[in-house]
Amino acid sequence: MGTRTTLVPTNISVVESGTPNVIWSDAYADINIDQDGTIHVAWVDAVNANGEDQIIHATLIPPTNFPGGGFGAERMTIGNDGADKNGPRPTSTAMGGESPSIAVTGNGITMISYTAVGDCTSSSGSKHNVCIGRLAPSLHEVRRAQGQSSIISIEPGETSETNIEVAIREGTGLAQVKVDLSTIEPIGCDGWTTEVRFTQNGTVVNFPMGDVIVGVVPLQMTVRFTAPISADLVDGSTCERRVIAMEGPLSAGLTVTATLDVNRMFDVRAMQSKVAIEQGQTGGVSIEFENIGNVPLELSIRDPSTSTGTEEWQKPSGWDIQFPETINIEPGQTTSSYATITVPLDQIAEEVDLQLVARSNFDPSPTMEEGTLAFTTFTIDVKIRRAGNIVIDLFDSQATISPGECKEFRADIEKNFADGQVRFDAIDPPLPGDGFTVEYNLENLPGNSAESQDLPYASMLQRNGNYNLAIILCAEEDAPADTSWIMGIRASLVQDPSIGDDVQFGATVAIVRDLDIEIISEDTFVAEPGQRQEFVVHVDNNGNTIETIDPYITMNDKIPDGFQIQFAENTILLLQPGQDAEILGYLTASEDAPAGKNTLLLYINTDTEPVTMEVEIPLRIDMQMDFEGSNLRTIGTESEAIWTLVIRNTGNAPDSSKLSFHRDSEEGILVEPTLNALPGYVLSLHEGSLLDSNIGAGISIGEDGYAALGPLAAGTERVIHIRATVDLEEWPEIGIEQFGVRINSQHGGKADGGDLDSTQGWIGTDYDSNEQILLAEFEAMDLQIGTVTQIREGDNVELTITVQNRGNADGENILLLACPDVSPTGLVYAGCPAGQVKGTLPSIQAIDGNTIGERRVTISIDVSTGTQWVLLVDPDERLPDIDRANNILTIEIEEIPDKGGLGGIID
Template structure:
């Protein structure tokens, strides 16, 4: 059994410490492999024998384990165990630890293989937390019995006076990526005297100094829980960003109900206690001037719900003091017990009268009951559960008025008196003993904790009064004694009720120490699991922070934390303030936390389910939380997990749900606790805990998860579920018994009932290696020699060690990398070694390869063995026999799909495994097999620009090349569909003539295809971009590089000049007599697009000067008149103005050409019209009209 040392027994222990020889080698114990599971616990080893403390273990990257423990209270011992489970030396005393008393060893390891150790050492004046870092490879002789590495660094983390019991307790450490150690512990140190004797969580950072061997503390002794609450059992883990995640159990969030049973004989000495009780509970100044903050106020300040009722015995409440001083306003005058329960909203019953008490199972009528605190306690406890087992409101003790307890609260019955428990006599009587025994049993049966507070008693009665109090709060002794009780717990009468005893301060003393005692009661309710996140490197980057100082401050009489952003945003220390992980009324304690690669925090703790007292049985519970779903901005009020349900999981019970959970059952057979968790590099969670037993069938139980980063599925809601082969359903994976022999383990076993689960020592320590085997190991203290059957061993404890392989079968790669990348048609050989980890003398096992995870167009061949004995496995899962203790090579030949079959790049994680044919044993590796398909389609041409006249066509050659590593089938967009024309970029009326498909374009080849482009006549002359797009038929989705090629070419559409504008005239020659006019109707038509047209008169008679009249001018001159009215713009615009013609538009121009009056015969005149495009004068047409004068005979 482990002894937790205290100052009170320090000198005694020094005298009792006698050398007990440690075991110098690991003894192997045969063990049958577990069945129907995924893990294989192998041999059990006995590491040491003696008086042993709780051990600690860590695994390294070479497959070794490092174990430390304290032997005979004074020697810190170390042993390395190799990957085969054999000792790498012998148990060795750590020389740097010295010879003082020590306990609570812890160990961690960093990425460089440096061991970081921690323990508490004790001296006559102080307790110190000691840090020791070392390189185990520098210990020159691991067989000399001393661990003295030359590379080491050590220092005290902190030292505190041991005047306060448990001033330093429950330390833990973790190491970050930079090799610095981060240490947490619980501590009652309270320089501001504001925690009232309650433990708090503290933190320090340590850095090794290999030159001076003196470790440094960059951040010293920092308070993490600044509120006065009971904060205990800290654990920690570290994020990838070297943020520190601390978790612990805390009384904040609990509900406590106290029924104060106060002796009402104020005329007989119980006057000051009445006044003081109100001062303690409701606040105010005591008789000595000490200001009490009030228990109710303190409860409210930290989120504890305190339900209180003060009962005056004998159906009487003394009006003075009950109606005066700090009691004023709390006296429910004349009222007896409240018929309804107290709640968070209605949390105080005030001061009431206790009508009748219970003695010998009956209600007491009459008589003097003012001082019957024994029967009053019986009444209080039977009010919760009566003699018939009825509970809560159904309870019906033999009284008219009963106390109604809140079922969700932790319940305390607290009698206060200065005289004996039955009728207040000063001596001892059988009635006193009977009343105490009856009250004790009622409280034990109901799970109500009796706390005895003695009034201002005289020295003559002190011994008997303390004896009564201890008999009630612990167990009846049957004799008068003020010594603490040793309860056998074999029946109800001998069961420790779990309470304690205190005494009212003497006259002249203030209530400060008594208030601390009551604060201890207030914070004895069901704890919750809390977490905070720290960023020490952000704090160290703060220029105002002095290295070596605490990261909290003490100003104005209060403790303050440095809360805010850390990291790259700011330089605060607390980046997530205290956050509640659990939120229920059960007892949630002994948490542990680790982090998976996806950033989720994995929590375990022990949980009392429906239980509300410290003596209820627990189960091991798991929950995962993603705190990174919130900003690490300090979260000064903590994170409310209910605001993001996706960031946390439902709880999962990991231990078997045992017991009925009945009130007061105290069922040790149903208790599972003291859990530990570790996560390996594959994100598998390993947990171990103590499965308690009322006899000696206590067991160490192990469970392992699947990949903790696996997304929840319908049948696999969390990583602890495994698929039931062939049934399409999931179930909770198996547990493994690591130590199912009869013994006490980690000080648990042999007791029928539970007293206080918080008094359990730490659980078995678990570790896992970071080599390929990922072997787990568990170490624990056992009262038996680890099932060896050995006899004649020295008296004491035994340190047992057991490894858990992934499987008794193992497969390992011959090279570190399991990743291969192949091109189409390529093949690769991967070599593995398969091992049977059983003894060489064992039987062979029928096994087969388990291969899966590649598509059917891949070819996989397996060869087992070597040389002439090599076997081609066909089919690949053929059976063969694997010799026990042997190993065989396996070659896996993987051929990628051919260049014809390959389509796109692929990534696969196939598994290659070795399994026994009965399905019990197996191991596998996930490979990373990649197919690199390179699509290299390229289009080009000798030219990227072509000129085509309106209405014409052009021809160019397109080269299609395959520079990839597969054969390609190539398609081009369909020019007859709207979507295809859109890809080509074809304007309306355009046409292209090109190949639709090319089959089997081999890698490294180029083919050429002609592209003919036809432009419509009405296409406006401009530049048009067309795109030739080639797509691989082997790719279904877009965006695959090289699977699509595009070539953009520019078609410069040039204007068709010939025939762009056409004049037409039926007869261009007319004959007239002198003075007559000829008329012409000229048709003008526009082709090949819309344009502005300019029409001019290129040739014709001269214009008439304005100074000459028309009549005079016509005598000898020709005159032409042109009518443009039918043209766009008509005659309104200038004759030579731009006129907009649309393509195909045809209009008439009317021309009148008149001959002179004096014209001669055969005189001729010609008019020529020209039409040209405004934008291109070379696109034109001209037409001429001619008039000939006929001879005119006159007399």
């Protein structure tokens, strides 16, 4: 076998004795390999020349580092002294060729023949006999079950099994044996799952297992393999599981082998047989991969950008193909990936065949025959580039032109990608009667002569060339306003008319407004409010559009409030081009018309220029004043009164007015203003609002009784508040007082030619709309002590005091103080030093007509503290009392004469 042979020396016996002339000593060893691969060796071990021979059966143990190490031997002595029972063994000279003979049969049984003195089984006898021994290495064997194989084929990820059995070795004649079951680690089984079960009940054999009895019926076991599944499995790889049965030193075993059947077949196909892609564009095709094998596949596709990939894909120069270099796919599954293909601009429009080749990565030599290499082809139909092949640009696409004028539209043409014959066509050009005419200038197109200026026209344009043509669109002289026309220009390849570009452009006839307006009546007049002034306007439409007749007037860029314009009912509503008309109108000034000269602009409609009218309005001065709510206000010492006045300029010119305050007298409201118009009160003037009564900023009132309010435009108003508070230094009298306020125009009163209804007086017809009389009622109490009644019982005196209120304000919680032996002045200023007595009136009413409000209170005093008492009402001066002189009274406690035990009453 040459270099493939490895010699592994193995010492399994040593010649303990014997001489070279004993030529059969340790000789004639026989070797046999049984069906489960076990190596058996048997020989006779000659101990010495006179006996003690041993028959040896050894089972060889493979080395762990084969072939680097030698086999070991498990020796069994299966017989001794068998060769010389009764005497020395024969020598070669005496009995040539009669040395022991050893043979190992196929089932591991050792056969031996030898000579012996005696009958082979006893020491008696004198003759030599030939002895034959049949020796077994074990009394049992591990073997394949009937119809089963110890080598099975299995696919990745699948499970397969085979049955084995432990049986009594044939020829032993035994009814049963007791064995121990064991196993060795599986060999080559990385990723595999193996197990051994008892076939009868399916339970797992937990190795090692001792004292297992094997009878006439073999002990059956099932060896099960589950193969791994992964992309890198090797076809034909094995997993070995050995089961060993031992009876003492005697053993038998069987190795079961599972062989992996790996299939890496797959299929690849293009989902579209032909795909159209334009020049310079990117498209693609879907490639589908199907795993028809039994392991996951990792397929490799060569990079199209490499030289080998370009050759394999059959990729033309300048093309770009993007596709994954690795495809992973599970068994029975289908996946697809997209091949992105970019065609260069300079590629000729034709059909190009491409090819994709895929290989299985873990197959060392993939072939189409084995199904581990596959390819698919598809066709790219290269089309002429459509987008951007011909590009037309316009600087502008819309124009407004007057009748008789023209607009030139310049169209810039760019030819890209390749030379080509290009045809130019007009799209929807105007026809006679459409209001427009069109002409073309084709001088800048190749091959054009000055005489040929019409469309359609064909010209050979060069690649990346830039050209232009002009379209002249003209409005006819009599084209009506707002007439529009839209047309277009298209450039397309003669070879393929669907490839090209077009643009649209158009023009609109401009509106020419030429409306002559003239007031043929008086255009300057004086108007009194309410007076209607008639005027006549002549209009002539010299433009090209219909003019609406919708007259209106403005003043200072807005519709004036003080004027109203009307027109005759038969006024025409529309004025056609070339038509004229006279319009009769009426102008009425209202009360709001501003005084002086007013310049009015008369418009026929919103799109025409106006004409001017001068209207003079006479000056009218009229200031008015109203108050909100009642003119009567009630005022206390701790409260105030607020009147809200609304001042209006109802004249027709701005007026800078002043407000004056006027005092009341026996003759009535005085003509002359005064600052002290309401004695006992403090008056102030403030900015105000109709929304609330909150007073605003103060307005100064001069010493002369005037308050300047500043300018007030015609037709506007101003809100002010008049605030009145009690002068705490000098209270007013109880009752109602009045005063007057007047708004005074800067132009003076009626007598001065100013305010129309402003006069000096305040009575009767002289009470004008610019005057108001305001009333203020002061509310306070006027308390005083009335009657005092004494009832004495010893030193105790009950005083009943009547307290009167002659004022117009009710009172509550009125305190009465009685103090002995003190002067009235001392009590007022220093209080009661000792012995004071207090009483309280819960309330007291104001005077009602002639009925004085009064209330009684009773207090008890002790005469022993004094006989002279001072009574004081409201000692703390908490209540608004206008006259406190009547609030104090001194009384003397009278001595009561002896009346037989009865008290006295003194009033």
